[in-house]
Structures are given as C-alpha cells and as structure tokens.
Amino acid sequence: MTSRYAYFGDTLLIALSAQCDDRKLQVTDIETDEINTTLAVGVSSCLLGNRVRFDGGHKHDRYLTEVLGKVFTFVPVCPEIETGMGVPRETIDLHGTVDTPRLVGNETGVDHTSRMNRYVARRVQQRDLANICGFILKSKSPTCGLQKVRLYGSSGRVSYRARGLFAMALSRRYPSLPMIEERPLHDVDTRDNFITRVFAYARLHQLWRGRISFARLVEFHERERYLLMSHSSKRCQILDKLLLTADKRRPAIARDQYATMFMQALKRVHSS
Ligand code: SF4
Numbered sequence: 001m002t003s004r005y006a007y008f009g010d011t012l013l014i015a016l017s018a019q020c021d022d023r024k025l026q027v028t029d030i031e032t033d034e035i036n037t038t039l040a041v042g043v044s045s046c047l048l049g050n051r052v053r054f055d056g057g058h059k060h061d062r063y064l065t066e067v068l069g070k071v072f073t074f075v076p077v078c079p080e081i082e083t084g085m086g087v088p089r090e091t092i093d094l095h096g097t098v099d100t101p102r103l104v105g106n107e108t109g110v111d112h113t114s115r116m117n118r119y120v121a122r123r124v125q126q127r128d129l130a131n132i133c134g135f136i137l138k139s140k141s142p143t144c145g146l147q148k149v150r151l152y153g154s155s156g157r158v159s160y161r162a163r164g165l166f167a168m169a170l171s172r173r174y175p176s177l178p179m180i181e182e183r184p185l186h187d188v189d190t191r192d193n194f195i196t197r198v199f200a201y202a203r204l205h206q207l208w209r210g211r212i213s214f215a216r217l218v219e220f221h222e223r224e225r226y227l228l229m230s231h232s233s234k235r236c237q238i239l240d241k242l243l244l245t246a247d248k249r250r251p252a253i254a255r256d257q258y259a260t261m262f263m264q265a266l267k268r269v270h271s272s
Pocket residue numbers: 044045046047052053054077078079080081138141143144
C-alpha cells in the first residue's frame with residue numbers, strides 16, 4: 001500500500017491509498033486541516049504578501065497563503081532584499097544574453113550581476129533550501145522569474161526568453177526540483193501536476209535518506225508504477241529498462257539516474 005496525493009478543483013483532497021494487490025485505487029477525502037505534513041516549499045517572498053518589492057509593495061497570492069499554505073510549510077526567499085538592495089530601490093532589468101544575463105539598475109546603470117550571482121550560488125546550498133520539495137517563483141522578475149523574463153539585447157532589442165538569476169541558480173543546483181511561477185498555478189491541470197510532483201519529490205527524498213540499496217530502488221519503482229504509467233507509459237518502460245540494466249553494485253549511480261528520469265516523466269500535464 002502506498003500513499004498518493006490527488007488534487008481536484010479548488011478543494012484539496014488528499015488521498016489516497018492505492019491497493020496495489022488488487023489494483024484498485026481507493027480514494028479517501030481528508031480535510032486539509034487533518035493533514036499532518038511538513039513538506040517545505042520555497043516561495044518568492046512577495047507572493048506571500050511581504051512588502052519586499054522595489055516600491056515597498058507585495059504581490060500577495062491568496063491561493064498560496066489560504067489554500068496551499070495549509071499543506072506546505074513555505075520557505076520565503078527574496079534575493080534582492082537578502083543581497084541588501086533595500087526598500088525602496090530602483091527597478092532592475094536583465095541585459096545581454098539568455099545564458100549570461102546581467103542585472104542592471106534602470107536609473108543608475110549599476111551592475112548587480114556579480115554580487116547577485118555570488119549570493120544566489122551560496123543561498124541555494126543553504127540548509128533550508130536543500131530540504132524543499134518545490135519552489136513557487138514570481139513571474140517576470142529579473143531575479144525570480146522562471147521563464148520568459150524580459151531581456152535587453154546588445155542592440156537594445158527586447159526578447160522574452162531569459163530566466164531570473166535566482167531561478168537559474170536554483171535550477172542548476174536542483175535540476176529535478178519541481179518549480180513553477182505563480183501564474184500557471186491558477187490553471188487547474190498545471191497546478192495538479194505541480195503538486196503531484198512536489199509529493200513525488202518528497203518520496204524521492206525519503207529514498208535518499210538512509211542506506212541506498214538496489215532493492216529499495218526497485219521497491220520504490222514498483223510503488224510508483226501506476227503513477228508513472230498515468231503520466232507516460234513509455235517513460236515507465238524506460239525506467240523498467242534502466243533498473244534491469246543498471247550495475248547493481250553501484251546503486252547510488254542508478255538512483256541518481258532514476259531520480260532524474262522519474263521527475264521528468266511526471267512533468268507531463270494531464271488535461272481534465
Ligand atoms: S520577485 Fe523575487 S526578488 Fe523581486 S520582490 Fe519578489 S521575492 Fe523579491
């Protein structure tokens with residue numbers, strides 16, 4: 001028997017026992033306040049209503065604090081405040097190239113890139129972020145934005161293909177970590193997928209704890225089989241093959257390969 005998480009509409013329904021022996025999925029609704037979980041999820045601090053934006057404002061997302069906050073313990077991060085940029089502060093934008101963008105003040109032209117990159121490289125390694133199972137990032141921000149952030153090219157041409165410096169550092173350090181901006185969270189299928197991946201990542205963390213053995217990895221895979229197949233039967237077969245052909249004397253290598261492919265398989269969003 002294994003725990004599962006499911007999410008439907010605007011009500012959090014926590015499931016679930018999947019009785020693998022008779023292959024029936026039994027779903028049990030549990031009130032959110034009955035959930036005893038300490039899953040930690042990082043979040044751009046302004047989304048929680050903290051007044052950390054350049055103008056002293058916030059971008060409070062009530063869905064986060066009023067619904068998801070009942071399930072997750074949030075770890076707020078504001079890299080601009082944490083690097084001492086202060087409130088109020090001038091607005092900043094990304095300039096240069098998608099791979100090596102520079103973070104530049106719009107009024108003074110001060111280049112914050114080195115300081116920010118040094119800071120976020122250290123910050124993502126700190127213990128509170130090493131234990132998170134997902135991250136919700138503020139869209140469009142040159143620091144936190146995960147995708148389609150405005151970038152001024154050398155000719156002054158504007159494109160929307162960049163990532164914020166913090167989001168880049170986070171995804172480099174934790175390539176399998178479930179990450180999402182706050183806007184897609186308002187699409188029910190995308191949100192369902194994100195939350196499913198957060199819980200799956202947490203179960204992977206459990207696997208990483210303690211002594212790794214090939215048998216434990218196979219056991220994990222069998223428990224997750226139906227979830228995997230519901231996202232991609234092809235990827236489930238690839239993982240079957242990985243475990244069949246892996247070097248059983250080196251379980252840590254198989255585990256790392258498995259973890260990357262497992263989280264990629266769950267990225268496929270179902271439409272309702
Ligand atoms: S987007 Fe990120 S850096 Fe900007 S105010 Fe929000 S938390 Fe701070």
